[in-house]
Amino acid sequence: MVTVKLKEIGKNFGEVKIINGVNWEILKGELMVLVGPSGCGKTTLLKIILGVLDPDNGEIYFNQKLMNKVSISERNVGFVPQNFGLFPHLNVNENIGYGLKMRNIPKNKIEMLTNKFIGMLKLEGLGLRATNQLSWGQRQRVALARALAIEPSLLLLDEPLSAVDWASRKEITDEINRMQKRLRITTIYVTHDINEAFEIGDRIAVMHDGKIEQCDRAECLIKTPKSNFIAAYLKNRRVGK
Amino acid sequence: MELFKAFMLTLASFFIVFVIISIFYLFTALSYGTLIIEYLLSQQILLALWVSISSSTIVMLISLLFGVPTAWLLANKDFKNKGLLETLIVDVPHSFPPGVIGTTYLFMFQTTSPIGTLLQNLGISLVNTFWAMILVKTFISAPFLIGILTMRFRSLRETELEVIAKSLGASEFKTFYTITLPLSKNAIVGGSARCWARALGEVAGTIVFAGAIIPGITQTMPAIIVFEAQTSLPASLTLALILATISITILILFKILSERNQ
Structure with missing residues (x-):
């Protein structure tokens, strides 16, 4: 179980800036949801944390240990991709x-x-x-x-419901929640669905154009959105939690 | 839509019939029954068969040894001018007339060339030897295996299964051994079969660089078939039938092996 800290992470693919100076902290044992529209850089950021992609700049820490040069097989990160x-x-x-x-x-x-x-x-x-x-x-x-x-010290779930039929979605989110609470593994859950994010996360990080625009508890996001994008994005949410 | 279907079906049918007739016409040589038996008892033919099959098998093994790492590199590592390198290694040998390769090697390894001189000083002479034939055949046949394997390794990379294996603690070697190789069995078997078949059929480069006239060493069945075609068509056709039967049988065995892996 680790605290994950990202400092000024940046990644370009050719001329295109995919990740643009991300600063982000995920606390020990927390279930953090990373949400944002398709193409905003969520999966790229996840792959940087996993160790598949090297950032062009910035630092990744697990607890206080710098992980940039640690290979994927030595990071001890559990990864569940979209297609399982x-x-x-x-x-x-x-x-x-x-x-x-x-x-x-x-x-x-x-x-x-x-x-x-x-x-x-x-x-x-x-x-x-x-x-x-x-x-x-x-x-x-x-x-x-x-x-x-x-x-694993850290669990990464990349859109875990995207390939799942509607009947199984509730069962799986419940399972993930139950496991996470029981094992208290620091978890990053990536989704593009704002409703899913509100249902599952302790805190929610909203990503837009390669940056984390705001990272907060659900109620804080609703009460005090830090940008017009977040306010507009949250409007897509079904009323509930 | 119906017109489109009819158009496609007609052209496909023409091609299928063309290929099938070409293959089965060979079997008219069955009418030369006594000639077949005579050839099957001929020591020269048996030696040529042995040279053809053993050299193709050696070429296949060499292609596997060097082709698997080459395909892995092309599929998994990103570097400058990779596309150009892939074209040179996989596509260009396909388009080279084998006779041109034989001539190039003849020029490269003749005793007046730097490489030829170096080898001669080491007591090695390649021209007109069994290993000259292996060299030509490998250049021509290995790209068939490398092309198929590169495609397979590339499609595996897209599935991210290797990334998952590494995230679970597997080293690069263990990932290759436990994930990449088992999931590429069909491509390996299929690619090896094509490589073997191409090596078996190779003739022009072998004649130019290896001579293809020493029985039991460089004389292959395809070379005899080509030489016989100039003097006796029935003899050439009969030998072709013998070679084709053996080749088809071995390719069917490869196919069965490949299907067993599915």
Whole structure:
């Protein structure tokens, strides 16, 4: 469990500025939602934190440790992409245990931990199934179990509901909330849906044109939007929370 | 819409019929039954078959050894002029007439060239040898494997499965070994089959650079077929039938292997 701090992060693709001086702090154990319209730079920022992309400038800290030069495989970040990213040639058990195997954990311990997460995410009886024989909801839970099994310092969820049918959405957001509260893993949840952001996040960071425009609790965003963009963006929200 | 469908269907049918007739016309050589048996018992033909098959298999293995890392590099690393390099490695060899490659190598490795002189000083002479044939065939055939593998590795990169593997703690090597390779089995088998088949059929570059006349060393079946075509068409057709039958059988085995992996 870490505090994540980004200082003046910038990233260009050719001449195009995708991330434009992002300063952002995610607290230990917090469920932070990163929301913004498509193309605002959310996924790029997530990939920088994950370690897939190097920022052109700026610094990334996990607690007080500078992470810019730390490779993706050493960051200990659990990542669940939009399409779940399950390994199609491995069954459910093997998918969940993959990260443990890469850490050279003994076979019997891998089995024990895999069973623990199978139980925690209600996947009992599915361990030997091929991933293409699972429902969308089950696939999402396998991807989450696989990311959690490595006991990550940070969990990144990139639009986790985008490939999920409407019937499974509530079930999955509840599952993510329950897991996050139980394990208290620092989590960044990316979405373009403002309603989803308000339903799930402790705090919400609104991104626009490569910058975090405001990062606050839901009620503060509503009461005191810091820009016209945020005020207009929040109007798309269904009335509720 | 119906007109469009009819148009597409007509052109496709013409092409399919053209290919099928071309393949099956070869089997008219079955009428030379006694000639087939005679050739199958001929030591020269058996040696040529052996040279053809063994050299193509060696070319396939060399192509795999160097082609897999080359395709991985082209698919996964971004660097300046990568497109140009890919065109040079994958596309240009496809468009080069094999005879031109043979001539280039002949020029490159002749005893008066710097490389040829260097090799001669080391006691190595390449021209008119089995390894000259391997060199020509590799240049011509490896791009078939590299092209297919590059496409597969590139499509895998887009799925982000390798990124996920690394985020779970896998090193670059373990990611390649546990994710990239198993998910590229079909491309590897399919690419190897095409590479092998291309190497088997190669003749012009082999004749120019390796001579293709020493039985058991450089004389291949395609070379004999080409030489025979100038004097005896039935003999050439019969030999072509023998080679095609063996080639098709091996390609079917590759196909079965590939389908088993699915």
